[in-house]
Amino acid sequence: MKPSRMSDGGGISRRNVLIAGAAAGALSACGRADGRAFLSSDTHPADYPTVQAVDEMARLLRERTNGRLDVKTYAGGQLGSERDTLEITVFGGLDMNRVNLAPLNSIEPMTTIPALPFLFRSNNHMRRALDSAVGDEILESLTRHGLIGLCFYDSGDRNFYNTKRPIYTPADMKGLKIRVPNSDLYIAMVKALGADATPMSISEVYQSLVQGVIDGAENNWPSYESGRHFEVATYYSLTQHVIAPEVLVMSRRRWDKLTPEDQAEVRKAARESVPFMRTLWDRRVDAARSKLLAAGVKVNEITDPAAFAAAMRPVWDRYIVTDDQRRIVQQIEDMAEAE
Secondary structure (H helix, E strand, O other), X not given: OOOOOOOOOOOOOHHHHHHHHHHHHHHHHHHHOOOOEEEEEOOOOOOOHHHHHHHHHHHHHHHHOOOOOEEEEEOOOOOOOHHHHHHHHHHOOOOEEEEEOHHHHOOOHHHHHHHOOOOOOOHHHHHHHHOOHHHHHHHHOOHHHOEEEEEEEOOOOEEEEEOOXXXXXXXXXXXXXXXXXXXXXXXXXXXXXXXXXXXXXXXXXXXXXXXXXXXXXXXXXXXXXXXXXXXXXXXXXXEEEEOOOEEEEEEHHHHOOOOHHHHHHHHHHHHHXXXXXXXXXXXXXXXXXXXXXXXXXXXXXXXXHHHHHHHOHHHHHHHOOOHHHHHHHHHHHHHHHHO
């Protein structure tokens, strides 16, 4: 099986080959000798819902296999960035990984679909779509890249916030310097709305807001609150421009060594961890929203969602180019009728 090409330059970097080898050696000394514990990575802290969901998956596996199958998660970015750990997972140095969609978009076009701006009408729409055969097809598309897609986890609806003014229409975006993740899709989205896209690490956002390097950013309620961005950027506009999930993947190299029965157990435990994660996520969102409203954040609804969606058509045309992508997008849009 040929490894996927995931580095920024289009190929797997020599540096990350060395990282993968070092990780495989180091982690083998941490419990792989008996072949029981799947080693998993997450950049979120240990109390984050995705980490706790994988812990729940581990509990289910231990319970159902009398401890024969288990998962040990290295949380808080202990093993590096998502891009680095994803390559390690492809090589088999890691068994499992919880990652954002962004590093997957560069290797598999189907994973771009859930990240499309203004595709999902609500979190319920997103959940219904990705719990269906549509979600299964997107997960299955990762197999040819050395990854087994196990399940989707929530990442909430992302909204724009800034230091200048409330955003009601796309015209209110004009001229704002907005931080975005290092993603071509996010850059294209912000530019299409008339703002200036500024890619940077999330760790740099607070200071950049204070210094006026950027006027704002976009993220979900918990990230807006936990990063203390609300202390500087007090306008939070409910655009819900992206409601993209995160993904739990497994190394195909490790997967292929499992019996069909164990593969079924892993899939079942992963899927059953999803409602557990969603319950934790919803509580976290509610707590963050309550804290922010009490702190005096100025929250507003947008007045013309259709105008925002219309501005995204060139972005969709740029990233949705295959018949399979168009078919799935149409299926997801059809599901919105049940809203």
